[in-house]
Amino acid sequence: MTFDPDVVRFSLMRQSFMRTLGAEVVSVEPGRVVLALPFRDDLCQQNGFLHAGVVTSVADSACGYAALTLMPPDSDVLSVGFTVNLLAPAAGARIRATGTVVRAGRTLTVCSGEVVAVEADGTQRPVALMQATMIRRPAAPDG
Amino acid sequence: MTFDPDVVRFSLMRQSFMRTLGAEVVSVEPGRVVLALPFRDDLCQQNGFLHAGVVTSVADSACGYAALTLMPPDSDVLSVGFTVNLLAPAAGARIRATGTVVRAGRTLTVCSGEVVAVEADGTQRPVALMQATMIRRPAAPDG
Amino acid sequence: MTFDPDVVRFSLMRQSFMRTLGAEVVSVEPGRVVLALPFRDDLCQQNGFLHAGVVTSVADSACGYAALTLMPPDSDVLSVGFTVNLLAPAAGARIRATGTVVRAGRTLTVCSGEVVAVEADGTQRPVALMQATMIRRPAAPDG
Amino acid sequence: MTFDPDVVRFSLMRQSFMRTLGAEVVSVEPGRVVLALPFRDDLCQQNGFLHAGVVTSVADSACGYAALTLMPPDSDVLSVGFTVNLLAPAAGARIRATGTVVRAGRTLTVCSGEVVAVEADGTQRPVALMQATMIRRPAAPDG
Numbered sequence: 281m282t283f284d285p286d287v288v289r290f291s292l293m294r295q296s297f298m299r300t301l302g303a304e305v306v307s308v309e310p311g312r313v314v315l316a317l318p319f320r321d322d323l324c325q326q327n328g329f330l331h332a333g334v335v336t337s338v339a340d341s342a343c344g345y346a347a348l349t350l351m352p353p354d355s356d357v358l359s360v361g362f363t364v365n366l367l368a369p370a371a372g373a374r375i376r377a378t379g380t381v382v383r384a385g386r387t388l389t390v391c392s393g394e395v396v397a398v399e400a401d402g403t404q405r406p407v408a409l410m411q412a413t414m415i416r417r418p419a420a421p422d423g
Numbered sequence: 424m425t426f427d428p429d430v431v432r433f434s435l436m437r438q439s440f441m442r443t444l445g446a447e448v449v450s451v452e453p454g455r456v457v458l459a460l461p462f463r464d465d466l467c468q469q470n471g472f473l474h475a476g477v478v479t480s481v482a483d484s485a486c487g488y489a490a491l492t493l494m495p496p497d498s499d500v501l502s503v504g505f506t507v508n509l510l511a512p513a514a515g516a517r518i519r520a521t522g523t524v525v526r527a528g529r530t531l532t533v534c535s536g537e538v539v540a541v542e543a544d545g546t547q548r549p550v551a552l553m554q555a556t557m558i559r560r561p562a563a564p565d566g
Numbered sequence: 567m568t569f570d571p572d573v574v575r576f577s578l579m580r581q582s583f584m585r586t587l588g589a590e591v592v593s594v595e596p597g598r599v600v601l602a603l604p605f606r607d608d609l610c611q612q613n614g615f616l617h618a619g620v621v622t623s624v625a626d627s628a629c630g631y632a633a634l635t636l637m638p639p640d641s642d643v644l645s646v647g648f649t650v651n652l653l654a655p656a657a658g659a660r661i662r663a664t665g666t667v668v669r670a671g672r673t674l675t676v677c678s679g680e681v682v683a684v685e686a687d688g689t690q691r692p693v694a695l696m697q698a699t700m701i702r703r704p705a706a707p708d709g
Numbered sequence: 710m711t712f713d714p715d716v717v718r719f720s721l722m723r724q725s726f727m728r729t730l731g732a733e734v735v736s737v738e739p740g741r742v743v744l745a746l747p748f749r750d751d752l753c754q755q756n757g758f759l760h761a762g763v764v765t766s767v768a769d770s771a772c773g774y775a776a777l778t779l780m781p782p783d784s785d786v787l788s789v790g791f792t793v794n795l796l797a798p799a800a801g802a803r804i805r806a807t808g809t810v811v812r813a814g815r816t817l818t819v820c821s822g823e824v825v826a827v828e829a830d831g832t833q834r835p836v837a838l839m840q841a842t843m844i845r846r847p848a849a850p851d852g
Contacts, residue, residue: 297474337476363649506792583760617726619766
C-alpha cells in the first residue's frame with residue numbers, strides 16, 4: 281500500500297484554487313481520483329457554460345492526485361503538461377472529473393482525465409477528455 | 424478591418440470566470456490578445472504557485488480572443504482543445520498571457536499562447552506554452 | 567448503417583504511406599478501426615525501437631478511419647491535430663493501433679488511439695496513447 | 710560548448726526511419742535543428758499529400774535533436790510526447806522541419822517544431838506546428 285487516501289485529500293484541499301472553485305473530493309483509490317464541481321455562475325465563459333479553464337483545472341487536479349496515489353509516500357506531484365479536447369459545452373448541475381493513471385513511471389506518470397456534466401436528475405454527458413503528464417518531486421517539508 | 428477592440432474587450436469581460444480570476448485586458452490587436460492576472464493566494468496549487476489550471480485559463484482566453492479578432496463581426500469563438508506545457512512554477516507579481524493566431528481558417532483557427540511570470544521589478548520568466556484550436560460559431564443573439 | 571467496411575479498407579490502402587510502412591487492416595467496425603504493423607529494422611530510431619513517428623502514423627490512420635466509419639458516405643477525413651504520449655519503447659514482433667471514436671460531431675470527431683507492442687508469443691504492452699481531432703470533408707471525386 | 714554538430718548528425722542518421730523517409734540534415738546549431746524531406750509519392754495519405762505521420766516524424770526528430778544539442782555529451786534523447794496541429798496539406802517539392810528548444814531542463818526539454826512546405830520556386834507555406842517534450846537518458850554504449 282503506497283498511499284493514504286486522507287493524505288491525498290489533505291494535499292488536494294491545500295490547493296487554494298480547488299477551494300476557490302468549490303471542488304469536492306468524490307473518491308480516492310489507487311490510480312484513480314474523482315473530483316466534483318458544482319456549477320456556479322461566476323465560473324463561466326461568455327455563453328454561460330463553465331469556462332474551458334475550469335473544466336481543465338478540475339481534470340488536472342484529478343489526474344495529478346491520481347498519479348500521486350501510486351507514488352512513494354514522500355512524493356509531490358507537478359503537471360508537466362496536458363492536452364484537453366472539449367467535447368460539449370459544460371452545463372448542468374455539476375461536473376465530475378475522473379483522473380486515471382495510464383502508466384506510472386519512476387519519474388513521469390501519464391494519466392487520462394474524463395470530465396462529464398451531470399444534470400440534476402443524474403443524467404451525464406461527456407464534456408472533456410484530457411491526456412496529462414505528471415512528474416514526481418520530493419515532497420517539500422511542511423513549514 | 425474585421426474587428427473592434429472594444430467588442431473583444433466587452434465579450435472577454437462577459438466571461439464571468441475571467442472576472443472571478445481578476446484577469447485584465449492588456450492589449451487587443453488583430454491576431455493578438457494580451458491578458459494579465461495579478462497573483463492571488465486563492466488561485467494556487469499545493470506549493471503556493473498559481474495552479475496550472477489558472478495559467479491555462481488565462482492562456483485559453485487570450486488565444487480564443489486572438490482568434491476572434493480575425494473572424495467576421497457576427498462570430499463567437501469556442502475552444503476545441505489545447506495543449507499546455509508548463510515550463511516553470513508560476514510565481515511573481517502577475518502572469519501575462521499572449522495569444523497569437525498562427526493560422527486563421529474559415530472554421531478552425533490555430534493559436535499559440537505564451538505565459539510569462541512577471542516579478543514586481545519587471546523581470547520575466549516563461550511559465551507555459553500553449554497550442555490551441557478554436558472554432559468559429561455564429562454569435563448567439565443577446566437576450 | 568453509415569459505412570461499408572470495404573470502403574474504409576480501400577481508402578486506407580490508398581494511403582501510400584501505410585503501404586510503405588507495411589500496415590495491415592485488422593478490423594473495421596463502426597467507431598473503431600484496428601491496424602497492425604510488423605516490426606521492421608528500417609523504421610527505427612537510434613536505439614532500434616520503432617520511431618515515435620511510425621507509432622504515431624499508424625495511430626493517426628487508425629483514428630482517422632475510425633472517425634470515417636461514423637461519417638456520411640460521401641465523406642473524406644483529415645487530421646486536424648493530435649497529441650501522443652509515448653509510454654514505452656516500441657519493440658516486439660508488431661504493433662497494433664486501435665482508433666476509437668470518443669465523440670462524433672458533424673464537423674469534428676474526437677478519437678482516442680491506443681498502440682500496443684505485441685511479442686511473438688502474443689504478450690502485449692502499451693506503447694502509446696493518442697488523442698486526435700479529425701475533420702470531415704466532402705470526398706474528392708476520383709480521377 | 711556542449712555539443713558537436715557531427716555527433717548530432719551521426720546520431721540522427723542512425724535513425725533508420727529517417728533514412729527510409731529520405732530526410733536530410735539542413736543545419737545543426739545549439740538549440741535548433743533543421744531537417745528537410747523531399748516529397749515522395751510513397752509517403753502520402755489518400756489525397757496525395759504527405760501523411761500527417763510523415764510530417765510528424767520529421768518534426769519529432771528535429772525537436773529531439775534540437776534538445777540533444779543542449780544536453781551533456783553522454784546523453785541520449787527520447788520523446789515523451791508531442792502535440793501536432795496540421796495547418797495545411799503538405800504538398801510541394803519538400804518539407805522543412807525546424808526544431809527549437811523552448812526550455813531546456815535537467816531531465817525534460819520542451820521544444821517547438823515548425824514544418825513548412827517548400828515549392829520548387831522556393832515559396833513556403835506553414836503546414837504543421839508541434840509542441841514536444843523530450844527526456845534525457847544516459848547514452849547507451851555502442852556495441
